[in-house]
Amino acid sequence: MKKTILTVLAAMLLAVPAVQAQKVNKTAILAKIEKSDADVADAKKGAKSATWINRGKAFYEAALEPTKSLFVNMDAAMLKLAVGEPASKGSETVNDTEYTTWVYPYFTAYIKDNKLVTWKQTKHIMKGAAEKAIEAYNKAFELDPKAEAKAKEGLKQVADLCSQMGNVGIDAADYVGAAKAYALAYEAQTSPAYNEPNDALLYYAGYLYAVDGATNPKSFVKGAKYLNQALDKGYNDEDGSIYYYLFHCYYGQKAEKPEMVMKSKDVLLTGIEKFPKNERILEGLMQLYTAEQGVGDPADLIALIDKAIAENPTNIDLWFGRGRIFYALKNDDESIASFAKVVELQPDLFDGNYYLGLFYTIKADRMNEELNKKQYSSQDAYDADLKAVNDVYMAALPWLEKAYELKPGDPDTLEILKQLCFRLRDEEGMMEKYNKYNGLWKQAKGLE
Incomplete structure (x- = not known):
């Protein structure tokens, strides 16, 4: 009996025709949005929270549909079953890793070892659909606070989708796209009906703009904006690298705004006081003090950290940082003495x-x-x-x-x-x- 059932299943699978191309029902989704436009324009319907909940769903569907079947580590064979045959195949190197690329009408898939590693969306049903979904859910809650549960559910879906877009954007080296996605996820989370923000999303957005700033200096301004917002919310990453990235966002603007040099110094000094073991902050300070006139004497760094040690002489991180500073200053004896103290303490x-x-x-x-x-x-x-x-x-x-x-x-x-x-x-x-x-x-x- 078992053998007969398996044989029948195999025959059924063979009978199913292979999907030849990605199918996205753009017309139907746009029709829903067009109907929603008419509904919200109607005075009676536009005053109902249910109208705006449905509008949020329509825009969320528009944002989700092109990549709804995708997930990281998906088998390549399953990708074909879910989405169809790619329009073309090729190869592309991203962050020193070579991928096989499968090009679909709405996205490019990056395949490694027969697994979907990441993807890059290349076409949208409607640009700005996620933003419009957030606006709709906020309006629904504004009209009727009793709609909170439904609005929150919708906002959570939007936030989760945007967070996923941010994650895959990093792997695809689409840093600006990822930064925008994380910022949008945060916007959804801070909506009144949701109000469960993850401040780390601001840090991710700022960090990614800082990375992009190396090739596009205008991104430094946006990076500083989001990193400062994260700090204002009381966020700090584990090792304090947020100060290092904020330093780069300020320092990267010095050509147009020379005052940013001193601002970048202040950020690093704040960072090193809180995270004296962070080597990148120390390196940033040494870069400033040795490359920029008028910033200060490198000995000032020693005075700063020695003052902190005098107040907390058993703080291993402070001694560790002291040793790294003296190493940068090529003072081997003091560097050795600092690490000898680290070993003495622990x-x-x-x-x-x-x-x-x-x-x-x-x-x-x-x-x-x-x-x-x-x-x-x-x-x-x-x-x-x-x-x-x-x-x-x-x-x-x-x-x-x-x-x-x-x-x-x-x-x-x-x-x-x-x-x-x-x-x-x-x-x-x-x-x-x-x-x-x-x-x-x-x-x-x-x-x-």
Whole structure:
């Protein structure tokens, strides 16, 4: 019996004709919108919240219809069943990844390993349909607060659709389109009938405009707008990068507005005070202080962070940031001293041990460069300087070995350890350590 049923099902599938092209019932949807236009123009019907709820549904359908069957990681075979055969196929590289592209009348699908990774909508039933849906649902609630539940349901659908558009826009490198979609999702969420805003959407929109600003400077203005709105709402991302992106939005406007240089400085100083461990904020500050006249002395950064440390001497993040600033200033001893404090405060912190060892090796590298530039008149003088260099290299070893104990198999730590031990191979026991760490490094890299 089971075999007979399966045979019948297989025959039914074979009998179903393949869909040859994407079908979007544009005429029917536009007819609904045209009817809605007439309804809202009618004094009696236009005063009813139900009329506006139906209008919201019509515009939402117009926004949704072209891509309603799509979802990320959809099998390519299922895509064909759901939407039909593409009009054409090709290939395109997006963010260093090559995709097979399937071109449909309303969108281009990006396929990788037989999965739909993302898509880019290329045609609309009606531009601005999502915005009009939001307006309609807001009007319905305005006319009758009892329509809140239906309006909220519709607004949530619009917000979810726009959030999805933002997500796929990022993967398709359509940063402006994604930014607009996130901003629109936020608009839907802040509508009176919904009023459950996710402030992270403002951050995403601002961040994406900041990214686009690298090729289109006008986007920096919009990026600053949304990032400031997010901060005004009390939003902060986990590591404080919002200040770094806002810095770029201000700094990117300096050609037309020179006063933006100091404004970008103020943003970074606010950011580093709250997130002293954020390396990008530190790098932004060093860029400003070294590239722009009149911004200030880099030593001001040290005074700022030392003041914060004096008030909170056991704050590991502050010591971490101090070490990074001194590294940027090429003051190896103070950088080492800062990370030594990090390790003192938290001995089993991987980053503390790793960076303390790393900065010892950086100091030794600089000493070695100077040694190679000098002209020596005696072997003894050379040997003395070489010993001083190797002593600093040797000082790095226990911290890097501790880092490896805390994070076994870490290829970056192993890379430094094997190079360090090879450098010190003439010292007692170092060749054995080199063989050990070189073997572990090969294992971590899958070379053995």
